[in-house]
Amino acid sequence: FNLKIFKNTKKKIPKGIYGITAENFSNGRSNIECVKEMIKAGIKIIQYREKNKTINEKSREAYEIAKICKENNVIFIVNDHIEIAMLVDADGVHLGQEDLDIKSARKILGENKIIGISTHAIEEAQKAKKDGADYIGVGPIFPTTTKDRKAVGLEYLKYIVNNIDIPFVAIGGIKEHNIDKILNIGAYSISLVSEIVGADNIIKKVKIINEKIEKYNNFN
Ligand code: TZP
Numbered sequence: 001f002n003l004k005i006f007k008n009t010k011k012k013i014p015k016g017i018y019g020i021t022a023e024n025f026s027n028g029r030s031n032i033e034c035v036k037e038m039i040k041a042g043i044k045i046i047q048y049r050e051k052n053k054t055i056n057e058k059s060r061e062a063y064e065i066a067k068i069c070k071e072n073n074v075i076f077i078v079n080d081h082i083e084i085a086m087l088v089d090a091d092g093v094h095l096g097q098e099d100l101d102i103k104s105a106r107k108i109l110g111e112n113k114i115i116g117i118s119t120h121a122i123e124e125a126q127k128a129k130k131d132g133a134d135y136i137g138v139g140p141i142f143p144t145t146t147k148d149r150k151a152v153g154l155e156y157l158k159y160i161v162n163n164i165d166i167p168f169v170a171i172g173g174i175k176e177h178n179i180d181k182i183l184n185i186g187a188y189s190i191s192l193v194s195e196i197v198g199a200d201n202i203i204k205k206v207k208i209i210n211e212k213i214e215k216y217n218n219f220n
């Protein structure tokens with residue numbers, strides 16, 4: 001069958017900061033306010049990640065964010081829910097190891113949508129690549145309260161940098177004060193979730209992080 005979504009061409013994962021929502025850590029801001037600030041700050045990819053709302057609330061919010069991202073030419077990814085990604089014509093979906101498998105997601109979404117998956121170990125990264133993921137999440141690198149999972153450490157990041165040649169997002173416990181440890185190793189893109197959405201001033205925080213990234217210049 002011929003859904004409109006199959007006609008778009010797939011967008012490329014931008015290098016630099018990968019923005020993710022986290023309403024519980026966002027200093028009282030709504031997800032939508034956070035998205036608007038992150039876009040104003042120049043972030044080019046946003047993932048809607050929301051674990052504590054009903055499917056109806058998530059659908060409504062994802063629709064609003066999809067609209068804002070489209071208007072601003074920002075890539076929009078939905079976490080967990082392939083059905084919401086399709087409903088709002090997002091650019092892609094981000095899956096966890098316990099969510100729908102990549103091959104099934106690919107059959108449903110087709111070649112033109114982005115499919116990302118969280119990985120926490122070498123075997124998961126190798127499988128993700130083999131199954132056709134467009135990018136992988138690599139983390140949590142440092143301990144974090146934003147995700148209930150043990151830190152994987154910098155060695156795993158090093159392995160990915162040296163052995164897996166698909167785009168990846170370094171994530172987990174990354175802050176202004178420790179981002180140098182990541183940038184020293186290298187990263188394709190990087191996500192500082194609570195550090196950005198919970199910042200006193202999101203725009204200023206993103207500016208500081210971008211200056212650090214530019215200094216290392218290893219995102220090209
Ligand atoms: N996946 C791995 S760690 C994480 C996700 C979604 C949460 C990262 O949040 P923070 O606040 O940057 O530690």
Ligand code: MG
Pocket residue numbers: 079080094095096097099
């Ligand atoms: Mg998930």
